[in-house]
Amino acid sequence: MTQPRPLRADAARNRRLLLAAAADEFAERGLDASVADIARRAGIGKGTVFRHFATKDDLLAAIVVDRIQALTDVGERLLDAADPGDALLEFLTAAAHQRQQRDLSFLQEAGDLSEEVTRLRTRMFHTVHRLVDRAREHGAIRADVTGADVILLMCAPNHVVSYVPDAPPDLWRRYLAIIFDGLRPQGAHPLPQPPPDSYGDPVGS
Amino acid sequence: MTQPRPLRADAARNRRLLLAAAADEFAERGLDASVADIARRAGIGKGTVFRHFATKDDLLAAIVVDRIQALTDVGERLLDAADPGDALLEFLTAAAHQRQQRDLSFLQEAGDLSEEVTRLRTRMFHTVHRLVDRAREHGAIRADVTGADVILLMCAPNHVVSYVPDAPPDLWRRYLAIIFDGLRPQGAHPLPQPPPDSYGDPVGS
DNA sequence: CGATAAGCGGACCGCCTGGTCAACTTGTTA
DNA sequence: TAACAAGTTGACCAGGCGGTCCGCTTATCG
Secondary structure, eight states, rough: OOOOOOOHHHHHHHHHHHHHHHHHHHHHHHGGHHHHHHHHHHHHHHHHHHHOOOSHHHHHHHHHHHHHHHHHHHHHTTOOOSOOHHHHHHHHHHHHHHHHOOOOOOOHHGGGSSSSHHHHHHHEEEEHHHHHHHHHTTTTSSOOOOOOHHHHHHHHHHHHHTTSTOOOTTHHHHHHHHHHHHHHSSSOOOOOOSOOSSOOOOTTT | OSSSOOOOOHHHHHHHHHHHHHHHHHHHHGGOOOHHHHHHHHHHHHHHHHHHOHHHHHHHHHHHHHHHHHHHHHHHGGGGGOOHHHHHHHHHHHHHHHHSSOOHHHHHHGSSSSSHHHHHHHHHHHHHHHHHHHHHHHTTSSSSSSSSHHHHHHHHHHHHHHHHOOTTTTHHHHHHHHHHHHSTTTTTOOOSSOOOSSSOTTTOO
């Protein structure tokens, strides 16, 4: 069902170099990183990039799929943690940690890259909803925030930090802590607007 | 000291159309909006754009200067409000409100556009620091957050909302409320990282 | 080893971008 | 109204982009 013939050894090596270089380049320069630069960084020709991935978006999708996959795994593993509040915080920490480089908006902006990305993202959103529901039932977060809220806020710590030049690598933890405090029930003020009704919601949930 | 000759009537009109079109276009498409599109939207020729502003960055700077100016005015007016906590919240509301369209990162990314932008931005940051200091002294926000923190978090509500397609125009208020709750002293957990030491800090303050 | 196809790479293409320019139009003023 | 400077414009340019292609290299395997 998958490829009948395995990659040639050098091709496999180049593919790894390419993915690593692309991840770095996207992380540093954002989505506008040029294919030529990525190829140069990987030490391969530009043509080789397009042999491995038909378009630049396909290359990006491959990286994004990887990240979403990893994050979903973390989330699902945390679903039966003892303390649901800690579990949610840990999940958000993992999410921000894997994105600690420049804000890529990996999970959000890359929405329409491919069917696979969409599918995996939906699955990840589903996991977040369950983590949030558990935390809410446990009284660890306020009653009026939803999974969609958390999904939207998930990227904020990285985004915030991206503005400060030469930021210490763990600065995002500070803003995650502030935002998470805003999600806690203690001292919560009523929210002025309803949550977005469908964003990030698994269909029918 | 300023221009000896006033603009011709049609030129002034075009300038206004241009600035309005550019603001809209930047708001909708972000910083990548093309000069040609802006000109088309304004109903003028592309050459005319460059007669009014030598470069695309100059055009952007003109808009940014305007926004920063307006925001600083709001902030300074709020400096002697009765309730410093409310004043800070109101300032953040004004900041998010003026940026309620697509996330432009006006204040942050546009850092090096011109000397004037840098100067005005520094002045605005100074105002924020004073608002935050007052709010903290008044016990309205937690002791461990700084002006730099608030400056960084200022854009987060807009950024967060920018991910949801067809968001209700006031949705950002919801996330501003959550983040502001995270800034309050009630139920605050200690922050894991020190604040950025210099970002947004007026020199020597 | 020798044959073969998988893999490689850089010249090349079309497109779009920010920016220039010289011919043309028009508001202003005496 | 006449004359001139201020303003307008779209064709044009160089540069960079994603993507293609074909002659060359090289890993693989009988």
